Amino acid sequence: MRVITFGEIMLRFAPEGYNRLFQTPVFNGTFGGGEANVAVSLANFGVDAGFVTKLPENPIAEACVRELRGFGVDVSNIARGGERMGVYYMEKGASCRPSNVIYDRAHSSISTAVASDFDWDKIFDGADWFHFTGITPALSDELANITLTAVKVAKSKGLSVSCDLNYRKKLWSRERTGMVMSTLMPYVDLCICNEEDAKDVFNISADGTDIEKGSLSREGYKGVAKKLVERFGFKRVAITLRESFSANDNDWSAMLYDGVEAHFSNKYSLHIVDRVGGGDSFGAGLIYGFVNGYSNKDALEFAVASSALKHTIEGDFNRVSVKEVESLLKNGGSGRVQR
Amino acid sequence: MRVITFGEIMLRFAPEGYNRLFQTPVFNGTFGGGEANVAVSLANFGVDAGFVTKLPENPIAEACVRELRGFGVDVSNIARGGERMGVYYMEKGASCRPSNVIYDRAHSSISTAVASDFDWDKIFDGADWFHFTGITPALSDELANITLTAVKVAKSKGLSVSCDLNYRKKLWSRERTGMVMSTLMPYVDLCICNEEDAKDVFNISADGTDIEKGSLSREGYKGVAKKLVERFGFKRVAITLRESFSANDNDWSAMLYDGVEAHFSNKYSLHIVDRVGGGDSFGAGLIYGFVNGYSNKDALEFAVASSALKHTIEGDFNRVSVKEVESLLKNGGSGRVQR
Amino acid sequence: MRVITFGEIMLRFAPEGYNRLFQTPVFNGTFGGGEANVAVSLANFGVDAGFVTKLPENPIAEACVRELRGFGVDVSNIARGGERMGVYYMEKGASCRPSNVIYDRAHSSISTAVASDFDWDKIFDGADWFHFTGITPALSDELANITLTAVKVAKSKGLSVSCDLNYRKKLWSRERTGMVMSTLMPYVDLCICNEEDAKDVFNISADGTDIEKGSLSREGYKGVAKKLVERFGFKRVAITLRESFSANDNDWSAMLYDGVEAHFSNKYSLHIVDRVGGGDSFGAGLIYGFVNGYSNKDALEFAVASSALKHTIEGDFNRVSVKEVESLLKNGGSGRVQR
Amino acid sequence: MRVITFGEIMLRFAPEGYNRLFQTPVFNGTFGGGEANVAVSLANFGVDAGFVTKLPENPIAEACVRELRGFGVDVSNIARGGERMGVYYMEKGASCRPSNVIYDRAHSSISTAVASDFDWDKIFDGADWFHFTGITPALSDELANITLTAVKVAKSKGLSVSCDLNYRKKLWSRERTGMVMSTLMPYVDLCICNEEDAKDVFNISADGTDIEKGSLSREGYKGVAKKLVERFGFKRVAITLRESFSANDNDWSAMLYDGVEAHFSNKYSLHIVDRVGGGDSFGAGLIYGFVNGYSNKDALEFAVASSALKHTIEGDFNRVSVKEVESLLKNGGSGRVQR
Amino acid sequence: MRVITFGEIMLRFAPEGYNRLFQTPVFNGTFGGGEANVAVSLANFGVDAGFVTKLPENPIAEACVRELRGFGVDVSNIARGGERMGVYYMEKGASCRPSNVIYDRAHSSISTAVASDFDWDKIFDGADWFHFTGITPALSDELANITLTAVKVAKSKGLSVSCDLNYRKKLWSRERTGMVMSTLMPYVDLCICNEEDAKDVFNISADGTDIEKGSLSREGYKGVAKKLVERFGFKRVAITLRESFSANDNDWSAMLYDGVEAHFSNKYSLHIVDRVGGGDSFGAGLIYGFVNGYSNKDALEFAVASSALKHTIEGDFNRVSVKEVESLLKNGGSGRVQR
């Protein structure tokens, strides 16, 4: 099975440990970005995953390509040219101090890409699944159009399409988001989001009666999913459920609505190493399940377990194997040493 | 508003991570000390803060001055001369193993300073607040006298004066402490301490009836504060309330008694990155509140929130802005990523 | 008092922090191994401890000897020769991701040692206690025979003998383990194990009625210990009780059965820095207690407290003093800074 | 004496040691840029130096300001706003492999600054010297105009003006450079360059007869300087003379032409730690000499010695004191340990 | 053009900087080995390079495969199974202290590989060149036979074959080397060696008259090459010429004999960063030249320049592009910063 993802990959600089920015000159320099994270996670699961983006021609982009290719991600459809890679700075939070992300992503090669950079017919040849997030069309008007072309070609060639809404208020306004995303959604089979995304992007929220004690009830989440299905005709809607107690401690679970039934996953109490890419690893797990014919419930549990593991791993990428996800599903997270 | 603090700043060497001393040759070398920590925290809040001490003339002290000046602390009243800077070694604790601090501070330039090193009339020119801790007069008899001169000049020039009792049993005996501190307290407006300090320094403790289950009740803390006010005429007494479950996990709150009412703050459950300087950041928060005309309750909450954040930051200094403290006060410490 | 331990010491390579293997090129290279860990811990307690093994003649083994000698461990009975030191790779787990240990220990000098490498009569001269673990006889048939010789000589010279069952399924089958260990046990006074070891090695488990809610009751652990005493005539059986909630959080306690009474220790809730060597540090604490004439209960509490501290320390070795263990026993693990 | 410099300061990321980019994830993150380097070097010499630029409002720029302020550089005239700080990546060369610098500086706050960001009349108040480089006007047409305004105001207020030609072919063409720079030069008193700059920017080169063995003779350098003086009316022209044998080994000296005489400095054989900022430290040394009334020859020797020291220091900034430069001038570079 | 190399790749642990083994616990963990180094270097030159070996099934070998794949090396013919990867420890020398390499490579998966692990007919499909070194057949008798099969199949399919003699006295005796290598050489087109290899492996040395001042004259090197050609019928013989003045400073050049003429390359004076893999990078450069139709002289100069660059790069792999080699050939190694 072959999965294609499309979006931006950035340089990521994080000061060592829990240091604040420039408290120490020692930085950890890696790469990451929503759709690339999904591709890497799938490649680590043994899936034939390809990542489509545009990168400049310089040694930093070469290193990025080398990293992706090392994981087994197909990099042959990465367009080259443009000015720069986006950069993001990541200050790891602790306890009551939240993680802080500073973006320097404007003018990146991908955000200035043009339609002719991507030959979707060729890119989707032999592919089964296409995944993008709400960040990609937000990068520029041209990117929004390119994404529309991509989903149309994908559907015409029989691919399944998934989208993680991933609303970023710094990239676009709610108005433009809603308008653009509404043109893309009809081509999407699997919509991944959290409760806030649905509200921010499509102004869809739970009915009053579905809310208890200030947060959504199970019925509330199901209601949001149902509305999304009704409006856009998704086959499935997945909603991640994060309860954030502190920067270190989160509960993590998810719901999958298949148009009929709402499946709620096991809940993981996480002591976090790095939560960036948590949602992406959930998407990758879900796609892995579906391209391998898992049941809705099994795909959901696989996705939540794999993304629970992501929270224990430094960097954007989910460096876990199917065997490790299955071990967590089978043995639970008691953390006995594996010898 | 201008705030002056007076005391010792030391070199701080900490082995990397949770390593014990010399388990690895890799050390983190920084600077810190109670009164300097207050000045840095205030400077980070945008306050015009000056730090007064004595430092030797060598490249290490130059680096210390450079660090302080970088934060915007006024270093123009630092006397130069003497033999050395004090050093302290910090071994970070974890779980049931407490942090371990080893002092090598004898014979430091500040501990051998003389009265003529400081022209208090000039130093306090244009200043609104003077802060010192119980460590400063403990460093030498001369320092005790210098501190007495300082508080007298401060009061004569209309400054508010705050003192953090900060009892260190390795520096002086309870007897000498009580005697010396009693001469200084009449000039103090705001007394900051914890329950043990009050007992160690002034032999003031709660009445039997105020104690419940081995620890002080709210009434007990109020009683201690009341006795302090009665004995020394403080305008306000602030008591920090730390509940230490392990080297990693503490609850943190505080009480402020204004002579009439005892205000108890919100309580923060902390997962600690570095707790050294926690009390100092509380003092800085309180001073920030008062020089900015906050109510007693608001100043208290600001101080506790800012010191809660300090526990998430490596090193002695509280590297947070007013905006970050206010965000914690407003949003709580759920640790959602700031993008 | 003089204690001799016998077994393998390996090179240990761990990627920095919580990184997965080769996520970063930065590794921490140290040494460790069950019996060496016991010797180092005892030396840190001031006991005259000697470690017996075989090491190759190369700079890596020299560094290992230097490290052991630094702790004060007697290295004069380490045989030299053979091909290599064993290596193990340690990936530190977090939350629901368990620590992962990869062994590369075959063909090590100790695993290819021969009887003539060790003159037990000389080695045990002046010694009071001999300790080994189930790993040592598992390394080769020759090692099993050498260990048998060692325990026989030890008993003939009046030493107390302790054995930590320490079953490693990658080293030998349950069948061979049971057979070999059964020949050694009659010479053992103190048997240290956990409930699984007893089952894996000797097929001894609790009676059905001793089990409650899927885990053993207090009566169950006592029952296992009793059966062990009955079968092999141990004077004492110690069982460590680990409740693993996650890779970060464990509860830790132990039971000591003296043939009559089962003593249960205080329980420590641990936030783990490094749990490798936890069992070894327990064994060392127990031996320390017994060679110093502690009561069964006091030895048990000392052992559990010292191994609780081990969980807060990086690397295999328990770098704590008797004073620090006693401080934990006296003050509890509230983690107040030691100034 | 007060010196103002004007230009861009960038983030600088360099992989640890001699690693190529992303050979290791460990980066050293610092700050640097031609005109900032001059200001920092002057501040380290005790000169009242101010740096003028525009920086965005984010924690990275805050850290940059903190760093500059720490050195004692006046940061009060730094405009705030815009999108980002420029970044440059630095791969340290060795032997036959040259250092490699990758710029990502487009769209920086300073390159998008407007005239109203800077009040030159106020900025130059009390100042004696203004320094800029050829990079500043190259950043944008607006910057070229702003620089022209600056030099006009500077001259009108009696400041001396120096310019380091510093031609960067990636920033602008030779044609535009020549045109723009020619409008600025009439306001410049001291022109700093190397032989290539003179040719690249103004098409000024030595006469054929001045060339021997493929490189310029002393007469040739003097000839270039003379032509520059004749064309633009500089009071002085300084030309740095680098002989590059390898990325590690360079000879370093300079010439100063005062309109009459050409002074050639002592030559230093350098084993390089970091050569970025070498030219800037030369400029700073020269300015230091002139604002302190040194003779042409003495200023030149001070400048060359201070820039020789720069080559031994990591990062862009020249972290040396006047005392250290004088020690090199007096004792030579034999490298005896200072105890 | 497609090139296949065959041999062992090992883990490489080097203490940070110039530290001796275990002077610091900080190690740099990478991968390397003669034939893998050639494949990586070729892949960095844009050649379709495949590496054939056998690796165990564990996360360390996965990381090794990930690293190779990242460079673009075809890893699809790596057999999996066996016990372990070989390890080597590298202590970097300086001045009069030589680098020290400690091998722990016995029992590695490749050294215990069997003939059925490799389907040479399939492996060589579409390939143009096969490269191995004298280390591969030295690993075991089976490996010697496998290598013989490989070269026979290679020749039968029309591939060019190159061999770097690479004598390692710790792996086999001169007698066995000579015997085994003599059976392989008739299939070799290009023989790469140094003067010592020729003597150690085949007892071929220069005639007395060819020796001047204790080292070989140009005629001497030509004489050795001529004898090699006469004995084994090589088309070409390349001899690297290293003059080692210290661990830091070497002169580096080479000779290529084409059966008629002896070409001597330019000589590079190197200040060494890491010389391991220097010979391998020379071989890769030569192969690159020949598969791209370079003349003998041009291929030689390309090879020497690319291996000169290798000496400036940390680790076994030559991380340079064709463009960088060509820049060195064109501009020389003066080390001017590339901006």
Next chain:
Amino acid sequence: MRVITFGEIMLRFAPEGYNRLFQTPVFNGTFGGGEANVAVSLANFGVDAGFVTKLPENPIAEACVRELRGFGVDVSNIARGGERMGVYYMEKGASCRPSNVIYDRAHSSISTAVASDFDWDKIFDGADWFHFTGITPALSDELANITLTAVKVAKSKGLSVSCDLNYRKKLWSRERTGMVMSTLMPYVDLCICNEEDAKDVFNISADGTDIEKGSLSREGYKGVAKKLVERFGFKRVAITLRESFSANDNDWSAMLYDGVEAHFSNKYSLHIVDRVGGGDSFGAGLIYGFVNGYSNKDALEFAVASSALKHTIEGDFNRVSVKEVESLLKNGGSGRVQR
């Protein structure tokens, strides 16, 4: 053979690489001091070496003792007590920037030691050689007296005594040095110094005719040695000859005068890693030679070779074996990789 050395051992903090102090917070923390360096070097040569000093009772001193014991140095005669260990800060020089050492050694335990801390009769039991340096008596008047007692007891028990003059102008004046050292010298058999020491301490310098081109001729060095022998009756005088071209590059050799003949050693051109402890390693090499019955010439060559190697090793201690020194003596310093 047993050798005793007596003096101070300090903490040594050096910033990573070539960074200036506090340019980075990363420090390397180790231990070192002239006489300890000699003891460690001798222990590395397999000599039974004991180090005598006084250290405080704290974890830092424990770590120091652990380090020394690891090398095999006898630490049983280290007195315990007093306030602190001395500290020194080491900034590594490069090229024309010299290394910079900042001492913070006043008030150390050894500098406040008293006569009763050392039982010389017991310490020298079974010993053959006693070594001290001019630093030890300079630490305090009491230390001068203790050293006098030590040399007297040493001579009375038949030990050979060596002294490295090691003049430190920051510790004492030339006047006091000359007076004190003159009382100690009559007990010294082997005097180690450099030309400056002889002049600084005893005002002994070469005759005018012995000087050529600003530095001493061979005859000049011999003349100084002869005068020393004449004044104090030394059996041998060794003078180290350092030619310092830069902080990186030194030539290193030595002379040994045996009362009759002056032996001049081979000269080593060094590319320096760390030169601190160079003289100490020379002394250790000389003592090693003499206690092993080497001829004057052989001892000298061994000493110079071992100290040449020291310059390639980080830290104060000379981490080389006799085998490595002999390899340098035999093979020269061409730096071929040892495999």
